[in-house]
Amino acid sequence: LALALPLTTAQAPAEKAAVALGSVIPAPSEVRPGGTAFRLTDRTVIEAPRGSRNVAERLAEALRPATGYRLPIVERSSSRKISLRTGHRDGYRLTVGRDEIAISAGDNAGLFAGVQTLRQLLPPAIDAATPQRARWLVAGGEIVDRPRFAYRGAMLDLARHFHTPAEVKRYIDEISRFKVNHLHLHLSDDQGWRIQIDSWPRLTAVGGAPGTGVDGVGGGYLTKAGYRDLVRYAAERYVTIVPEIDMPGHVNAAQVAYPELTCDGVAPPPRTDTAVGYSSLCIGKEVTYRFAEDVIRELAALTPGPYLHIGGDEAHATSEADYVAFQQRVLPLVAKYGKTAYGWNEIDQAPAAADAVLQYWNLEPTVTLRHASKVVLSPANRAYLDMKYTPSTPLGLSWAGYIEVRTAYDWDPTSYVAERAILGVEAPLWSETLRDLDDIEFMAFPRLAAIAELGWSPHRDWESFRERIRAYYPRWETRGVDFYRSPQIG
Ligand code: TNX
Incomplete structure (x- = not known):
């Protein structure tokens, strides 16, 4: 499924379909693209401590329908994985590399915020209710993000x-x-x-x-x-x-x-x-x-x-x-x-x-x-x-x-x-x-x-918001959300 998104990373030809790391709403505090993309496959697992099981379930539930993958939730794994970790930090940090997407946060609310970012870094077809043929790539790099207001x-x-x-x-x-x-x-x-x-x-x-x-x-x-x-x-x-x-x-x-x-x-x-x-x-x-x-x-x-x-x-x-x-x-x-x-x-x-x-x-x-x-x-x-x-x-x-x-x-x-x-x-x-x-x-x-x-x-930044909202439209369309198509967004 080749989705023509206006915002793509220009890193390697094979990664063309990945959404740009910063194309997220709300805009993250810091975005540093770089390194190798992560590819979600039928062998990917979700690693999470027991105390973050709820967030892991929300993540699995978000990714399973469109990928059709099992995405088992485990406490430890050496496979390619999406890992959730809690530690000391305000907000969350999301790093994407070839073998792992790691989300770390101070608490489960922070992990959940990181999970919402990750969903937007996958192609819009991830929001489909049934399995899609797609390359589930996430651009490499790092996002460090925290809320302005509580x-x-x-x-x-x-x-x-x-x-x-x-x-x-x-x-x-x-x-x-x-x-x-x-x-x-x-x-x-x-x-x-x-x-x-x-x-x-x-x-x-x-x-x-x-x-x-x-x-x-x-x-x-x-x-x-x-x-x-x-x-x-x-x-x-x-x-x-x-x-x-x-x-x-x-x-x-x-x-x-x-x-x-x-x-x-x-x-x-x-x-x-x-x-x-x-x-x-x-x-x-x-x-x-x-x-x-x-x-x-x-x-x-x-x-x-x-x-x-x-x-x-x-x-x-x-x-x-x-x-x-x-x-x-x-x-x-x-x-x-x-x-x-x-x-x-x-x-x-x-x-x-x-x-x-x-x-x-x-x-x-x-x-x-x-x-x-x-x-x-x-x-x-x-x-x-x-x-x-x-x-x-x-x-x-x-x-x-x-x-x-x-x-x-x-x-x-x-x-x-x-x-x-x-x-x-x-x-x-x-x-x-x-x-x-x-x-x-x-x-x-x-x-x-x-x-x-x-x-x-x-x-x-209005211009940046406008572009990110425009790029978001296919996600609302996929989910059947009846949004307003503003002439200001184009
Ligand atoms: C004012 S604003 C109200 C509501 C109305 C609304 C309609 C406010 C606190 N009260 O009772 O539903 O306007 O826009």
Whole structure:
């Protein structure tokens, strides 16, 4: 299978088909091509210590379908091999020679990142689901790589349209290839409630019923068992799930299920439109805090990761004094159950946000931190994957502008706030207009890859990114990912 890639190594004629060592997204920190290529054959083995068995399995699972090779996982071997090793280092190091591809890293997450690099160094046919005739060459040389920011995130809105666990898993597969290591799930909003809470069962019985969602299309929710399964699946790919329950606004679905959560005790009508900013919990009622604490406690118990997101955005139906009073009581509840509070940038109005992580979604080019000291950047006019690419994009919204691929790529996180305040970057995908996985993929790719590169790579170079994305297209095509073919990429 002769794949005409624009980026090839010019080392030896026999190695022409190898992908250039640096043609990887996100761009690695250091790339040193040289030496002999490695050829993957039916005799190649995967060598890994017992403690890295999970990474070895992910690697084998990535390579077996298209090669048709057995690729046994062993603890020691003198055969030609791909070896995984943990030791002392930040990030990972990948060396390719005639007899061995060696990936070493400080921990399994680092090894997994190295494995994602290796996948992109093989020809695109490696992503096929059935055996392909191909020379599985990897160009010789060395990559030394480490993340710029600890948090590289994506967000999926399950509330406006529910997306099934199978769809979420497919999304995890795709984002983890770009070394994204957090998936934030927006689990409640005015239109629906998507996570089982035992102490408030009507939240899902009513808020997750068929027909809950924008336009009354969809419905559904995650049971606790389904949620735990997602957390485990994500963890096997070194992705931490960050759950979000949005309060004190965006709560209409909860109030439909439990009218006592409104001030007058009257249930509002269910909503299937896309308006925002009209609902609020009742700040003066004690039941509000029983509700918040029960939800936070149950969610914390489902969450092995450090962060619990409590929303806090667009609370236009809550007065500023009430908003601060609410956050002063609720933010500490997150700590009470052992988690770091995380919320949209509005929570910074409350002094209790001092220990919280802010997610910055506003458009102003400067972030002013009043109380918090850590921020995840998601400026809506750069990082929002639900904004249309151009006026003619059939899906998405445009309130924050149009975001072509270059707009998503060409910005510097440190122009918003000092580097030491940045925990990372996240690309949110709100799903008012998105019903299925094809819709999600079309809006996410290639822009998610742009945000992932900003979060990981020390350098940013549009021309280089453009070429690497262009070279990546056959991989999405092979996997049936419905990405947007931007005229900017060519
Ligand atoms: C604003 S940005 C919202 C969401 C909408 C989104 C649509 C933010 C924190 N809240 O409620 O879904 O715009 O782009």
